[in-house]
Amino acid sequence: MMAASGAASAADYVIDTQGAHAFVNFKIQHLGYSWLYGRFNTFSGDFSYDAQKPNESKIKVVIDTASVDSNHAERDKHLRSGDFLNVKKHPTATFTSTNIEFTDADNAKVSGEFTLNGVTKPISFDVTKVGEGKDPWGGYRAGFSGHTRFALADYGIEQDLGPASTHVEIELSIEGVRK
Template sequence: MNKSLTKLALGAALLTSSSAALAADYVIDTKGAHAFVNFKIQHLGYSWLYGRFNTFSGDFSYDADKPNESKINVVIDTSSIDSNHAERDKHLRGDDFLNVGEHPKATFKSTDISFSDDTNGKVTGEFTLNGVTKTISFDIEKIGEGDDPWGGYRVGFLGHTQLALKDYNIDYNLGPASTHVDIELSIEGVRK
């Protein structure tokens, strides 16, 4: 009797752990352009300048039954910055801003994710930009999850944060209204 119970328990544990792993691992859908890293910063205090990073990749784990065990990793190609103006983008890639020659990647790796309900949460992690790593936290919202028309399963989130440029050794004077940049992450993942 004990052997049968042990085998049954072991089998259930293996089945549960393998199902959970499959259900929780996602790749960020950049191939289908269903994910975005956007930014905005004030221009001299007179208007907003908008842009994005065109090339990035990442993955995350998420299980609706255990959302606080989620994790996310993102790698951004900083040379892919796109503000819809070639000369400005060249300047942004240079030493005054992103210094992509020395630091071609920005990375984010979560250390904690806490959901207050089914939709809203906070992500904390290590963000590296321009060779500087800082711990940042930002709010996220789960947009939705479910089957897609191609036989896959997807889940999507939206996050916002604000970064002080000086925290990442970017001290180019854009005026007192332009010391921070707002970042928006729109992330849709496809279950692996």
């Protein structure tokens, strides 16, 4: 989810999807009776972060929409169809930050452009820094979690799932390895 910036003092990180230390999860109400949970299994990204200048951070994430996984093959097939993600026409979703504003050392509002289903709109995430430091293999890592909520209709997804199911919640857990 996170993209490298040109800030000279910032460290650049690649999201650790190889070690499965990052997740893009979602949930949506099912007819107002329960929650349906899922995730995207394939995504990539990078970010730039400097604890001394956190508001200069940059983030970019690219999601393979065909990797949607709700733990139900037939539902996933429907989610990939033109009714929802339309993966044949729009194989990726992207988020690119445009502004990051830390309110303290660990909490920020990350704003940017989110493209889903061929529609690009501004969106914001509430983000918390989980931690940073050396890892046991001689590298250096930084991790963040974030969440947001948006209307499906804002991204051209008009499938009627009932009045309780008009919005989806996204949760990100991102651990980056310094390059």
